[in-house]
Amino acid sequence: MNDKNFIFIFGSIFGGIGIILLASAIYFFNDIRASQKEAVKVQGKVIALQSSRGSKGGTFYTPLVEFELNQKSYQVYGSVASSPASFDVGEIVTLFVKPNRPEEAQIDTFMESWFVVLVLGGMGSVFTLIGGATVFSGLKSSQRLK
Numbered sequence: 001m002n003d004k005n006f007i008f009i010f011g012s013i014f015g016g017i018g019i020i021l022l023a024s025a026i027y028f029f030n031d032i033r034a035s036q037k038e039a040v041k042v043q044g045k046v047i048a049l050q051s052s053r054g055s056k057g058g059t060f061y062t063p064l065v066e067f068e069l070n071q072k073s074y075q076v077y078g079s080v081a082s083s084p085a086s087f088d089v090g091e092i093v094t095l096f097v098k099p100n101r102p103e104e105a106q107i108d109t110f111m112e113s114w115f116v117v118l119v120l121g122g123m124g125s126v127f128t129l130i131g132g133a134t135v136f137s138g139l140k141s142s143q144r145l146k
Contacts, residue, residue: 007138015131021124029117039096041108042067046087050077061085067095069102076105080112 044067052060060081067074076095080086086109087093094108106112 004138007134011131011134011136011138013131014127015135018124018127018129018131021120021127023124025117025121025124028120029114032113032117035098035106036096036113039098039106040069041094042069042097042105044076044093044095044105044107046089046091046093047075049085049087049089052081054083058083063087063093063107065093065095065105065107067097067102067105069097069099072102074102074105076103076107078107078112080109080115082111086111 044065046063047066048064049061050064052062054060060083062081063078063086065076065078067076078086095105096108096113097105
């Protein structure tokens with residue numbers, strides 16, 4: 001395999017992965033928006049912080065939030081662990097709650113809602129740009145050689 005073919009294949013694979021990541025980000029963005037539209041906002045209280053060890057030894061904290069819906073009490077963990085803790089025990093937070101699935105409630109913060117979309121969209125953009133630039137430069141250099 002010559003260098004031109006390798007560059008084209010490398011760029012195509014990189015760009016293809018980027019497009020898949022971008023499509024995933026768009027899917028999750030639309031799914032989150034739809035979920036938030038059908039959800040009701042309720043107030044909850046942080047009742048505990050669950051600690052966990054990171055791979056490099058740091059401690060991360062995930063909030064446990066208690067809330068009520070239709071005179072029934074529920075508890076949910078946040079989906080993002082942080083260091084230092086993003087919330088204090090006793091803090092009042094807003095949650096998105098689907099009335100038919102209250103056990104899947106989500107804390108109404110930017111990171112809780114959009115972290116996955118940001119990571120997939122950011123990585124997808126980088127992969128797509130690198131892949132596209134690699135293919136484009138490979139095509140351009142092959143045209144100069146002719």
